Amino acid sequence: MILLFFCFFKTSFGSELIFTEENIFYHLENRIHIQEKSDNSSFALSLRTGFISPTDTIYLSIDRAVVSLNHGGYEFSLGRESLFWGYGMFYSPFSYARSSMSPFDEELLRSGKNILSVRYNNISYMTPEFIVFLPDDIPEIDSVKAGIRLTFFSAGVETHFPLIFSRDVVYTGLGVRFSLFGFTVFSDHSFDYSSGDFTLGSTVGFNKTIGSNFYLQSEYFYNQMGLMTNEYDALGETAVIEYLHWGYTGRHYIYSMVQWTKDKTSGIGLFSLIHPQWKSGLVGITLTSAYFDNSLITLSYIRILKGREFDFIPYDNNILLEFRYYL
Amino acid sequence: MFNIIFLIFSLTADELLNKVDTVRAPKRSESLIQMRNYLSEDREITYKMRVITERKKATYLEILEPAREAGRKFLLIENNIWMYAPEVGKSLRLSARDKFLGSEFSNSDLMESSYEKNFEAASIDSVEDYYLLELEGKSREAPYKRITMKVRKSNFIPAYLEYYTLSGRLFREMSMDSVKIIEGDPYATYLKMSNVLSAKSYTEVKILSFKSLKNISPSLFKPENLGR
Numbered sequence: 001m002i003l004l005f006f007c008f009f010k011t012s013f014g015s016e017l018i019f020t021e022e023n024i025f026y027h028l029e030n031r032i033h034i035q036e037k038s039d040n041s042s043f044a045l046s047l048r049t050g051f052i053s054p055t056d057t058i059y060l061s062i063d064r065a066v067v068s069l070n071h072g073g074y075e076f077s078l079g080r081e082s083l084f085w086g087y088g089m090f091y092s093p094f095s096y097a098r099s100s101m102s103p104f105d106e107e108l109l110r111s112g113k114n115i116l117s118v119r120y121n122n123i124s125y126m127t128p129e130f131i132v133f134l135p136d137d138i139p140e141i142d143s144v145k146a147g148i149r150l151t152f153f154s155a156g157v158e159t160h161f162p163l164i165f166s167r168d169v170v171y172t173g174l175g176v177r178f179s180l181f182g183f184t185v186f187s188d189h190s191f192d193y194s195s196g197d198f199t200l201g202s203t204v205g206f207n208k209t210i211g212s213n214f215y216l217q218s219e220y221f222y223n224q225m226g227l228m229t230n231e232y233d234a235l236g237e238t239a240v241i242e243y244l245h246w247g248y249t250g251r252h253y254i255y256s257m258v259q260w261t262k263d264k265t266s267g268i269g270l271f272s273l274i275h276p277q278w279k280s281g282l283v284g285i286t287l288t289s290a291y292f293d294n295s296l297i298t299l300s301y302i303r304i305l306k307g308r309e310f311d312f313i314p315y316d317n318n319i320l321l322e323f324r325y326y327l
Numbered sequence: 328m329f330n331i332i333f334l335i336f337s338l339t340a341d342e343l344l345n346k347v348d349t350v351r352a353p354k355r356s357e358s359l360i361q362m363r364n365y366l367s368e369d370r371e372i373t374y375k376m377r378v379i380t381e382r383k384k385a386t387y388l389e390i391l392e393p394a395r396e397a398g399r400k401f402l403l404i405e406n407n408i409w410m411y412a413p414e415v416g417k418s419l420r421l422s423a424r425d426k427f428l429g430s431e432f433s434n435s436d437l438m439e440s441s442y443e444k445n446f447e448a449a450s451i452d453s454v455e456d457y458y459l460l461e462l463e464g465k466s467r468e469a470p471y472k473r474i475t476m477k478v479r480k481s482n483f484i485p486a487y488l489e490y491y492t493l494s495g496r497l498f499r500e501m502s503m504d505s506v507k508i509i510e511g512d513p514y515a516t517y518l519k520m521s522n523v524l525s526a527k528s529y530t531e532v533k534i535l536s537f538k539s540l541k542n543i544s545p546s547l548f549k550p551e552n553l554g555r
Protein backbone atom coordinates (compact mmCIF):
# COMPACT_ATOMS: atom_id res chain seq x y z
CA MET A 1 0.00 0.00 0.00
CA ILE A 2 1.32 3.40 -0.92
CA LEU A 3 0.38 5.94 1.69
CA LEU A 4 1.22 9.59 1.08
CA PHE A 5 1.66 11.36 4.38
CA PHE A 6 3.75 14.43 3.67
CA CYS A 7 2.73 16.82 0.94
CA PHE A 8 4.62 19.91 -0.07
CA PHE A 9 3.37 22.44 -2.60
CA LYS A 10 5.11 25.64 -3.53
CA THR A 11 4.42 28.02 -6.35
CA SER A 12 5.71 31.46 -7.21
CA PHE A 13 5.08 34.09 -9.87
CA GLY A 14 7.90 36.22 -11.19
CA SER A 15 7.70 39.36 -13.26
CA GLU A 16 10.99 40.61 -14.65
CA LEU A 17 12.19 43.53 -16.73
CA ILE A 18 15.56 43.27 -18.46
CA PHE A 19 17.12 46.49 -19.71
CA THR A 20 19.98 46.51 -22.21
CA GLU A 21 21.43 49.38 -24.24
CA GLU A 22 18.98 48.80 -27.09
CA ASN A 23 16.07 46.74 -25.81
CA ILE A 24 13.76 46.14 -22.92
CA PHE A 25 12.67 42.57 -22.39
CA TYR A 26 9.75 41.40 -20.28
CA HIS A 27 9.76 37.99 -18.66
CA LEU A 28 6.84 36.43 -16.82
CA GLU A 29 7.42 33.12 -15.06
CA ASN A 30 5.53 30.69 -12.87
CA ARG A 31 7.36 28.00 -10.89
CA ILE A 32 5.58 25.04 -9.38
CA HIS A 33 7.07 22.51 -7.04
CA ILE A 34 5.09 19.57 -5.67
CA GLN A 35 6.43 16.79 -3.50
CA GLU A 36 4.59 13.97 -1.80
CA LYS A 37 6.33 11.50 0.47
CA SER A 38 5.51 8.44 2.46
CA ASP A 39 7.61 5.78 4.14
CA ASN A 40 7.78 3.77 0.95
CA SER A 41 7.27 6.18 -1.92
CA SER A 42 7.70 9.72 -3.12
CA PHE A 43 6.78 11.85 -6.08
CA ALA A 44 8.34 15.16 -7.09
CA LEU A 45 7.36 17.58 -9.82
CA SER A 46 9.11 20.85 -10.54
CA LEU A 47 8.26 22.87 -13.57
CA ARG A 48 8.62 26.37 -14.92
CA THR A 49 6.41 28.02 -17.45
CA GLY A 50 6.75 31.53 -18.75
CA PHE A 51 6.45 34.16 -21.42
CA ILE A 52 9.22 36.29 -22.94
CA SER A 53 8.69 39.48 -24.91
CA PRO A 54 9.92 40.51 -27.43
CA THR A 55 9.86 37.29 -29.39
CA ASP A 56 6.56 36.67 -27.56
CA THR A 57 7.44 33.07 -26.79
CA ILE A 58 5.87 30.80 -24.24
CA TYR A 59 7.97 28.06 -22.70
CA LEU A 60 7.56 25.09 -20.41
CA SER A 61 10.48 23.41 -18.67
CA ILE A 62 9.99 20.25 -16.64
CA ASP A 63 12.95 20.14 -14.29
CA ARG A 64 11.74 17.25 -12.15
CA ALA A 65 9.06 14.61 -12.65
CA VAL A 66 10.25 11.59 -10.74
CA VAL A 67 8.66 8.71 -8.87
CA SER A 68 10.59 6.79 -6.22
CA LEU A 69 9.72 3.57 -4.40
CA ASN A 70 11.52 2.32 -1.30
CA HIS A 71 11.80 -1.25 -0.15
CA GLY A 72 14.26 -2.84 2.26
CA GLY A 73 16.67 0.09 2.04
CA TYR A 74 16.57 0.12 -1.77
CA GLU A 75 15.23 3.21 -3.52
CA PHE A 76 14.06 2.85 -7.10
CA SER A 77 13.63 6.09 -9.08
CA LEU A 78 12.34 6.71 -12.57
CA GLY A 79 11.72 9.96 -14.34
CA ARG A 80 13.26 13.36 -14.86
CA GLU A 81 15.47 14.32 -11.95
CA SER A 82 17.62 17.32 -11.09
CA LEU A 83 21.12 15.93 -10.74
CA PHE A 84 23.98 17.93 -9.28
CA TRP A 85 26.98 15.67 -9.23
CA GLY A 86 29.95 17.57 -7.96
CA TYR A 87 30.42 19.95 -5.06
CA GLY A 88 30.99 23.17 -6.98
CA MET A 89 28.28 25.80 -6.89
CA PHE A 90 28.66 26.93 -10.48
CA TYR A 91 30.89 24.40 -12.22
CA SER A 92 31.10 20.63 -12.29
CA PRO A 93 33.29 18.45 -14.49
CA PHE A 94 30.54 15.80 -14.46
CA SER A 95 28.52 17.53 -17.15
CA TYR A 96 26.64 14.35 -18.12
CA ALA A 97 25.08 14.32 -14.63
CA ARG A 98 24.51 18.01 -14.26
CA SER A 99 23.14 20.53 -16.71
CA SER A 100 25.71 23.16 -17.52
CA MET A 101 25.20 26.50 -15.87
CA SER A 102 24.49 29.66 -17.73
CA PRO A 103 26.37 32.73 -16.51
CA PHE A 104 23.21 34.68 -17.20
CA ASP A 105 20.99 32.51 -15.03
CA GLU A 106 21.52 34.15 -11.67
CA GLU A 107 19.20 31.76 -9.86
CA LEU A 108 21.17 28.78 -11.06
CA LEU A 109 18.11 27.01 -12.34
CA ARG A 110 18.79 23.90 -14.30
CA SER A 111 16.75 21.36 -16.12
CA GLY A 112 16.87 17.73 -15.09
CA LYS A 113 18.06 14.51 -16.68
CA ASN A 114 16.01 11.45 -17.59
CA ILE A 115 17.15 8.67 -15.31
CA LEU A 116 16.44 5.26 -13.90
CA SER A 117 18.30 4.58 -10.68
CA VAL A 118 18.56 2.13 -7.82
CA ARG A 119 20.33 3.19 -4.65
CA TYR A 120 20.87 1.44 -1.35
CA ASN A 121 20.41 3.69 1.69
CA ASN A 122 20.90 1.32 4.62
CA ILE A 123 24.67 1.77 4.95
CA SER A 124 25.26 4.81 7.15
CA TYR A 125 28.64 5.87 5.68
CA MET A 126 28.09 4.94 2.03
CA THR A 127 25.43 5.09 -0.66
CA PRO A 128 25.94 2.87 -3.70
CA GLU A 129 23.84 3.80 -6.71
CA PHE A 130 23.25 2.18 -10.08
CA ILE A 131 22.04 4.71 -12.61
CA VAL A 132 20.99 4.77 -16.23
CA PHE A 133 20.90 8.07 -18.11
CA LEU A 134 18.14 7.91 -20.68
CA PRO A 135 18.17 10.10 -23.79
CA ASP A 136 15.98 13.21 -23.98
CA ASP A 137 14.59 12.43 -27.42
CA ILE A 138 14.24 9.22 -29.38
CA PRO A 139 15.60 6.22 -27.47
CA GLU A 140 18.91 5.33 -29.06
CA ILE A 141 21.28 2.86 -27.49
CA ASP A 142 24.21 5.06 -28.54
CA SER A 143 23.12 7.89 -26.27
CA VAL A 144 22.34 5.78 -23.19
CA LYS A 145 24.83 5.93 -20.34
CA ALA A 146 24.85 3.56 -17.38
CA GLY A 147 27.05 2.84 -14.41
CA ILE A 148 27.54 3.19 -10.70
CA ARG A 149 28.32 5.95 -8.27
CA LEU A 150 29.56 5.48 -4.72
CA THR A 151 29.04 8.31 -2.25
CA PHE A 152 30.78 8.27 1.13
CA PHE A 153 30.58 10.37 4.27
CA SER A 154 32.96 9.50 7.06
CA ALA A 155 35.01 11.49 9.61
CA GLY A 156 33.62 14.74 8.23
CA VAL A 157 34.78 14.05 4.68
CA GLU A 158 32.39 13.63 1.74
CA THR A 159 33.60 11.76 -1.33
CA HIS A 160 32.02 10.36 -4.46
CA PHE A 161 33.27 8.10 -7.24
CA PRO A 162 31.30 7.77 -10.49
CA LEU A 163 32.01 5.09 -13.08
CA ILE A 164 29.71 5.48 -16.06
CA PHE A 165 29.82 3.74 -19.42
CA SER A 166 28.43 4.77 -22.76
CA ARG A 167 29.02 3.09 -26.10
CA ASP A 168 32.22 5.04 -26.81
CA VAL A 169 33.27 6.71 -23.56
CA VAL A 170 34.06 5.64 -20.01
CA TYR A 171 33.34 8.45 -17.56
CA THR A 172 35.09 8.25 -14.24
CA GLY A 173 36.45 10.59 -11.61
CA LEU A 174 36.24 11.55 -7.98
CA GLY A 175 35.11 14.39 -5.78
CA VAL A 176 35.83 15.36 -2.18
CA ARG A 177 34.46 18.00 0.21
CA PHE A 178 35.49 18.75 3.78
CA SER A 179 35.86 21.53 6.33
CA LEU A 180 39.24 23.02 7.14
CA PHE A 181 39.83 25.96 9.51
CA GLY A 182 36.26 27.17 9.02
CA PHE A 183 36.44 26.87 5.23
CA THR A 184 34.50 24.33 3.22
CA VAL A 185 36.92 23.03 0.60
CA PHE A 186 35.84 21.00 -2.42
CA SER A 187 37.55 19.38 -5.35
CA ASP A 188 36.02 17.47 -8.28
CA HIS A 189 37.91 15.72 -11.06
CA SER A 190 36.64 13.84 -14.09
CA PHE A 191 38.66 11.46 -16.27
CA ASP A 192 36.77 10.55 -19.41
CA TYR A 193 38.35 7.79 -21.52
CA SER A 194 37.63 7.47 -25.20
CA SER A 195 39.62 5.98 -28.10
CA GLY A 196 42.81 5.72 -26.10
CA ASP A 197 42.72 9.28 -24.74
CA PHE A 198 41.77 10.75 -21.40
CA THR A 199 39.94 14.07 -21.18
CA LEU A 200 40.26 15.85 -17.87
CA GLY A 201 38.01 18.26 -16.07
CA SER A 202 38.45 19.78 -12.63
CA THR A 203 36.67 22.11 -10.26
CA VAL A 204 38.51 23.25 -7.15
CA GLY A 205 37.11 25.79 -4.74
CA PHE A 206 36.00 26.83 -1.31
CA ASN A 207 33.23 28.62 0.52
CA LYS A 208 33.30 30.39 3.84
CA THR A 209 30.85 32.17 6.05
CA ILE A 210 32.42 35.22 7.64
CA GLY A 211 30.74 36.44 10.80
CA SER A 212 26.97 36.18 10.65
CA ASN A 213 26.29 37.99 7.41
CA PHE A 214 29.03 37.41 4.83
CA TYR A 215 29.28 34.44 2.54
CA LEU A 216 32.20 33.95 0.17
CA GLN A 217 32.64 31.37 -2.57
CA SER A 218 35.21 30.93 -5.28
CA GLU A 219 35.95 28.12 -7.69
CA TYR A 220 38.33 27.38 -10.54
CA PHE A 221 37.21 25.26 -13.47
CA TYR A 222 39.60 23.48 -15.79
CA ASN A 223 37.92 22.26 -18.94
CA GLN A 224 40.07 20.20 -21.27
CA MET A 225 37.14 20.04 -23.68
CA GLY A 226 37.46 23.80 -24.14
CA LEU A 227 39.57 25.68 -26.65
CA MET A 228 43.08 26.86 -25.95
CA THR A 229 43.91 30.42 -26.92
CA ASN A 230 45.74 29.47 -30.14
CA GLU A 231 42.95 27.07 -31.11
CA TYR A 232 40.33 29.75 -30.56
CA ASP A 233 42.22 32.38 -32.53
CA ALA A 234 42.89 29.98 -35.40
CA LEU A 235 39.20 29.24 -35.86
CA GLY A 236 38.05 32.67 -36.94
CA GLU A 237 34.76 34.34 -36.11
CA THR A 238 32.49 32.18 -38.24
CA ALA A 239 33.85 28.81 -37.18
CA VAL A 240 34.10 29.70 -33.50
CA ILE A 241 30.34 30.18 -33.25
CA GLU A 242 29.96 26.39 -33.33
CA TYR A 243 32.00 26.16 -30.12
CA LEU A 244 30.37 29.08 -28.31
CA HIS A 245 29.09 28.18 -24.88
CA TRP A 246 29.70 31.15 -22.62
CA GLY A 247 31.67 30.11 -19.59
CA TYR A 248 32.65 26.79 -21.20
CA THR A 249 34.21 27.74 -24.55
CA GLY A 250 37.72 28.06 -23.14
CA ARG A 251 39.82 25.99 -20.78
CA HIS A 252 40.07 28.08 -17.62
CA TYR A 253 37.41 29.92 -15.68
CA ILE A 254 37.14 31.40 -12.21
CA TYR A 255 33.73 31.97 -10.66
CA SER A 256 33.58 34.05 -7.47
CA MET A 257 30.85 35.54 -5.39
CA VAL A 258 30.55 37.38 -2.11
CA GLN A 259 27.23 37.95 -0.43
CA TRP A 260 26.12 40.03 2.50
CA THR A 261 22.70 39.46 4.03
CA LYS A 262 20.93 41.25 6.81
CA ASP A 263 18.40 39.37 8.93
CA LYS A 264 17.20 37.38 5.91
CA THR A 265 15.36 40.46 4.64
CA SER A 266 17.90 42.19 2.43
CA GLY A 267 21.22 41.48 0.85
CA ILE A 268 23.83 42.51 -1.63
CA GLY A 269 25.95 40.20 -3.74
CA LEU A 270 28.92 40.66 -6.02
CA PHE A 271 29.81 37.99 -8.54
CA SER A 272 32.21 37.46 -11.40
CA LEU A 273 32.99 34.88 -14.03
CA ILE A 274 36.39 35.43 -15.61
CA HIS A 275 38.58 33.63 -18.12
CA PRO A 276 41.92 34.60 -16.55
CA GLN A 277 43.99 34.27 -19.74
CA TRP A 278 41.51 35.99 -22.01
CA LYS A 279 40.70 38.62 -19.35
CA SER A 280 37.08 38.48 -20.40
CA GLY A 281 33.86 37.46 -18.72
CA LEU A 282 31.36 39.30 -16.65
CA VAL A 283 30.97 41.00 -13.30
CA GLY A 284 27.73 41.79 -11.55
CA ILE A 285 26.03 43.11 -8.49
CA THR A 286 22.69 41.99 -7.08
CA LEU A 287 20.51 43.70 -4.50
CA THR A 288 17.71 41.69 -2.91
CA SER A 289 14.91 42.66 -0.59
CA ALA A 290 12.50 40.30 1.16
CA TYR A 291 11.00 43.07 3.22
CA PHE A 292 7.45 42.39 2.06
CA ASP A 293 5.93 39.10 3.18
CA ASN A 294 6.10 36.26 0.65
CA SER A 295 7.86 38.36 -1.94
CA LEU A 296 11.36 38.89 -3.19
CA ILE A 297 12.56 41.91 -5.14
CA THR A 298 15.84 41.55 -7.00
CA LEU A 299 17.80 44.21 -8.85
CA SER A 300 20.89 43.09 -10.74
CA TYR A 301 23.45 44.78 -12.91
CA ILE A 302 25.74 42.72 -15.15
CA ARG A 303 28.70 44.24 -16.97
CA ILE A 304 30.21 42.22 -19.80
CA LEU A 305 34.00 42.27 -19.97
CA LYS A 306 34.55 41.98 -23.69
CA GLY A 307 37.07 39.62 -25.20
CA ARG A 308 36.95 36.52 -27.40
CA GLU A 309 33.75 34.53 -26.61
CA PHE A 310 32.22 37.44 -24.71
CA ASP A 311 32.55 39.66 -27.80
CA PHE A 312 29.55 37.74 -29.12
CA ILE A 313 27.25 39.08 -26.40
CA PRO A 314 25.51 42.01 -28.06
CA TYR A 315 25.21 44.15 -24.93
CA ASP A 316 27.80 45.51 -22.54
CA ASN A 317 25.40 46.39 -19.76
CA ASN A 318 22.32 44.54 -18.49
CA ILE A 319 19.98 45.59 -15.72
CA LEU A 320 17.45 43.09 -14.39
CA LEU A 321 14.58 43.96 -12.08
CA GLU A 322 12.43 41.10 -10.80
CA PHE A 323 9.48 40.96 -8.47
CA ARG A 324 8.60 37.44 -7.31
CA TYR A 325 5.59 36.51 -5.25
CA TYR A 326 5.32 33.18 -3.39
CA LEU A 327 1.96 31.58 -2.69
CA MET B 328 30.39 23.51 53.20
CA PHE B 329 26.96 23.03 51.68
CA ASN B 330 28.50 22.61 48.25
CA ILE B 331 30.86 19.89 49.44
CA ILE B 332 27.99 17.95 51.00
CA PHE B 333 25.96 18.46 47.87
CA LEU B 334 28.73 17.11 45.65
CA ILE B 335 29.25 14.06 47.86
CA PHE B 336 25.62 13.07 48.19
CA SER B 337 24.20 14.23 44.92
CA LEU B 338 24.94 14.27 41.23
CA THR B 339 28.33 14.81 39.69
CA ALA B 340 28.60 17.39 36.93
CA ASP B 341 28.96 14.64 34.33
CA GLU B 342 25.86 12.84 35.60
CA LEU B 343 23.87 16.06 35.52
CA LEU B 344 24.99 16.80 31.97
CA ASN B 345 23.93 13.32 30.97
CA LYS B 346 20.51 13.84 32.55
CA VAL B 347 20.10 17.22 30.85
CA ASP B 348 20.82 15.57 27.52
CA THR B 349 18.47 12.68 28.21
CA VAL B 350 15.49 14.92 28.89
CA ARG B 351 16.36 17.34 26.08
CA ALA B 352 14.79 15.07 23.50
CA PRO B 353 13.81 11.41 23.23
CA LYS B 354 16.07 9.04 21.34
CA ARG B 355 14.15 9.64 18.13
CA SER B 356 11.55 12.33 17.62
CA GLU B 357 9.62 14.41 15.13
CA SER B 358 8.37 17.88 16.02
CA LEU B 359 6.67 20.81 14.42
CA ILE B 360 8.07 24.09 15.64
CA GLN B 361 7.41 27.76 15.12
CA MET B 362 10.30 30.21 15.19
CA ARG B 363 9.54 33.92 15.49
CA ASN B 364 12.50 36.17 14.80
CA TYR B 365 12.07 39.71 16.16
CA LEU B 366 14.46 41.84 14.13
CA SER B 367 13.38 45.20 15.50
CA GLU B 368 10.39 46.74 17.26
CA ASP B 369 8.26 46.71 14.10
CA ARG B 370 9.74 43.82 12.14
CA GLU B 371 9.45 40.07 12.67
CA ILE B 372 9.62 36.93 10.55
CA THR B 373 7.80 33.73 11.49
CA TYR B 374 8.93 30.30 10.34
CA LYS B 375 7.22 26.95 10.68
CA MET B 376 9.52 23.94 10.56
CA ARG B 377 9.46 20.16 10.73
CA VAL B 378 12.32 18.66 12.71
CA ILE B 379 13.34 15.00 12.89
CA THR B 380 16.06 14.11 15.38
CA GLU B 381 17.98 11.03 16.42
CA ARG B 382 19.87 12.02 19.54
CA LYS B 383 23.69 12.09 19.24
CA LYS B 384 23.38 11.05 15.59
CA ALA B 385 21.71 13.60 13.31
CA THR B 386 18.96 16.20 12.93
CA TYR B 387 16.94 16.95 9.81
CA LEU B 388 15.00 20.20 9.54
CA GLU B 389 12.69 21.34 6.76
CA ILE B 390 11.07 24.78 6.47
CA LEU B 391 7.35 24.72 5.76
CA GLU B 392 6.53 28.43 6.09
CA PRO B 393 6.84 31.21 4.98
CA ALA B 394 6.25 30.34 1.34
CA ARG B 395 9.37 32.18 0.22
CA GLU B 396 11.62 29.91 2.33
CA ALA B 397 9.56 26.71 2.08
CA GLY B 398 11.47 23.66 0.92
CA ARG B 399 14.75 24.76 2.42
CA LYS B 400 16.28 21.82 4.30
CA PHE B 401 19.05 21.47 6.86
CA LEU B 402 20.95 18.42 8.01
CA LEU B 403 23.27 18.20 11.01
CA ILE B 404 25.63 15.26 11.41
CA GLU B 405 28.33 15.54 14.06
CA ASN B 406 29.55 19.15 13.64
CA ASN B 407 28.76 19.25 9.93
CA ILE B 408 25.76 21.17 8.63
CA TRP B 409 24.33 21.15 5.14
CA MET B 410 21.68 23.48 3.79
CA TYR B 411 19.69 22.55 0.71
CA ALA B 412 18.20 25.55 -1.06
CA PRO B 413 15.59 24.59 -3.67
CA GLU B 414 16.24 27.73 -5.72
CA VAL B 415 19.88 26.70 -6.09
CA GLY B 416 19.22 22.96 -6.27
CA LYS B 417 22.36 22.12 -4.32
CA SER B 418 23.33 21.50 -0.76
CA LEU B 419 25.86 23.91 0.71
CA ARG B 420 28.03 22.94 3.63
CA LEU B 421 27.89 25.50 6.44
CA SER B 422 29.37 26.12 9.85
CA ALA B 423 27.56 25.02 13.01
CA ARG B 424 28.30 28.44 14.49
CA ASP B 425 26.48 30.41 11.75
CA LYS B 426 23.21 32.11 12.58
CA PHE B 427 20.20 29.97 11.74
CA LEU B 428 18.11 31.88 9.16
CA GLY B 429 19.28 35.21 10.53
CA SER B 430 17.88 34.40 13.97
CA GLU B 431 19.62 34.67 17.32
CA PHE B 432 20.02 30.89 17.33
CA SER B 433 23.07 29.36 15.76
CA ASN B 434 22.62 26.30 13.53
CA SER B 435 23.95 24.21 16.37
CA ASP B 436 21.64 25.74 19.04
CA LEU B 437 18.56 24.76 17.14
CA MET B 438 19.58 21.46 15.59
CA GLU B 439 21.96 19.86 18.07
CA SER B 440 20.25 17.36 20.38
CA SER B 441 23.13 16.73 22.76
CA TYR B 442 25.45 18.97 24.77
CA GLU B 443 27.76 16.07 25.59
CA LYS B 444 28.94 15.85 22.01
CA ASN B 445 30.70 19.21 22.07
CA PHE B 446 30.99 20.07 25.77
CA GLU B 447 32.25 18.55 28.98
CA ALA B 448 30.92 19.36 32.41
CA ALA B 449 33.34 21.64 34.22
CA SER B 450 31.57 22.38 37.49
CA ILE B 451 28.31 21.94 39.34
CA ASP B 452 26.67 23.89 42.14
CA SER B 453 23.25 24.11 43.74
CA VAL B 454 21.07 27.11 44.54
CA GLU B 455 17.55 26.58 45.86
CA ASP B 456 15.53 24.76 43.17
CA TYR B 457 18.27 24.82 40.56
CA TYR B 458 21.57 23.20 39.76
CA LEU B 459 24.20 25.50 38.31
CA LEU B 460 26.11 23.67 35.62
CA GLU B 461 29.08 24.97 33.71
CA LEU B 462 30.15 23.40 30.41
CA GLU B 463 33.45 23.89 28.59
CA GLY B 464 33.90 23.29 24.85
CA LYS B 465 35.81 20.08 24.15
CA SER B 466 37.71 21.66 21.27
CA ARG B 467 37.87 24.80 19.16
CA GLU B 468 35.29 23.18 16.91
CA ALA B 469 32.69 23.49 19.69
CA PRO B 470 30.02 26.12 18.90
CA TYR B 471 30.84 28.02 22.12
CA LYS B 472 33.77 28.16 24.48
CA ARG B 473 31.59 27.98 27.57
CA ILE B 474 27.94 27.53 28.52
CA THR B 475 26.50 28.09 31.96
CA MET B 476 23.02 26.88 32.79
CA LYS B 477 20.49 26.89 35.61
CA VAL B 478 18.90 23.46 35.60
CA ARG B 479 15.57 22.68 37.28
CA LYS B 480 16.08 20.09 40.02
CA SER B 481 12.56 18.79 39.54
CA ASN B 482 12.99 17.58 35.95
CA PHE B 483 16.56 18.40 34.80
CA ILE B 484 15.31 20.82 32.15
CA PRO B 485 17.46 23.96 31.95
CA ALA B 486 15.64 27.18 32.78
CA TYR B 487 18.28 29.69 31.77
CA LEU B 488 21.50 29.41 29.75
CA GLU B 489 24.38 31.76 28.97
CA TYR B 490 26.63 31.26 25.97
CA TYR B 491 30.21 32.59 25.80
CA THR B 492 32.37 33.19 22.74
CA LEU B 493 35.89 31.90 22.20
CA SER B 494 37.19 35.17 23.62
CA GLY B 495 35.23 34.48 26.80
CA ARG B 496 32.63 37.21 26.28
CA LEU B 497 28.96 36.63 27.12
CA PHE B 498 27.27 36.43 23.74
CA ARG B 499 23.76 34.96 23.99
CA GLU B 500 21.30 34.06 26.71
CA MET B 501 18.37 31.68 26.47
CA SER B 502 15.39 30.95 28.67
CA MET B 503 13.44 27.68 28.42
CA ASP B 504 9.89 27.67 29.69
CA SER B 505 6.35 26.25 29.35
CA VAL B 506 7.27 22.77 30.50
CA LYS B 507 4.59 20.36 29.33
CA ILE B 508 4.15 16.62 29.68
CA ILE B 509 4.25 15.02 26.26
CA GLU B 510 3.96 11.25 25.93
CA GLY B 511 4.62 11.01 29.67
CA ASP B 512 7.82 13.05 29.80
CA PRO B 513 8.38 16.76 30.51
CA TYR B 514 9.69 19.03 27.74
CA ALA B 515 10.25 22.77 27.55
CA THR B 516 8.02 23.99 24.72
CA TYR B 517 9.10 27.62 24.68
CA LEU B 518 12.63 28.93 24.10
CA LYS B 519 13.72 32.54 23.91
CA MET B 520 17.22 33.38 22.68
CA SER B 521 18.55 36.92 23.06
CA ASN B 522 21.75 38.47 21.84
CA VAL B 523 23.22 40.49 24.68
CA LEU B 524 24.94 42.78 22.18
CA SER B 525 21.70 43.84 20.46
CA ALA B 526 18.93 44.00 23.03
CA LYS B 527 16.11 44.75 20.59
CA SER B 528 16.46 41.58 18.56
CA TYR B 529 15.53 38.18 19.93
CA THR B 530 14.11 34.89 18.72
CA GLU B 531 11.34 32.74 20.16
CA VAL B 532 10.76 29.07 19.42
CA LYS B 533 7.54 27.27 20.27
CA ILE B 534 7.10 23.53 19.93
CA LEU B 535 3.69 23.07 18.33
CA SER B 536 3.62 19.29 18.29
CA PHE B 537 5.97 16.56 19.27
CA LYS B 538 6.10 12.79 19.03
CA SER B 539 8.71 10.12 19.54
CA LEU B 540 9.53 7.81 16.64
CA LYS B 541 10.35 4.11 16.65
CA ASN B 542 12.72 4.37 13.74
CA ILE B 543 13.92 6.85 11.14
CA SER B 544 14.76 5.98 7.57
CA PRO B 545 18.58 6.07 7.12
CA SER B 546 18.08 7.88 3.81
CA LEU B 547 16.93 10.99 5.69
CA PHE B 548 20.32 11.50 7.32
CA LYS B 549 22.39 11.46 4.13
CA PRO B 550 23.64 14.78 2.74
CA GLU B 551 23.37 13.56 -0.85
CA ASN B 552 19.63 12.90 -0.34
CA LEU B 553 18.71 16.42 0.80
CA GLY B 554 17.48 17.43 -2.63
CA ARG B 555 15.20 14.42 -2.92
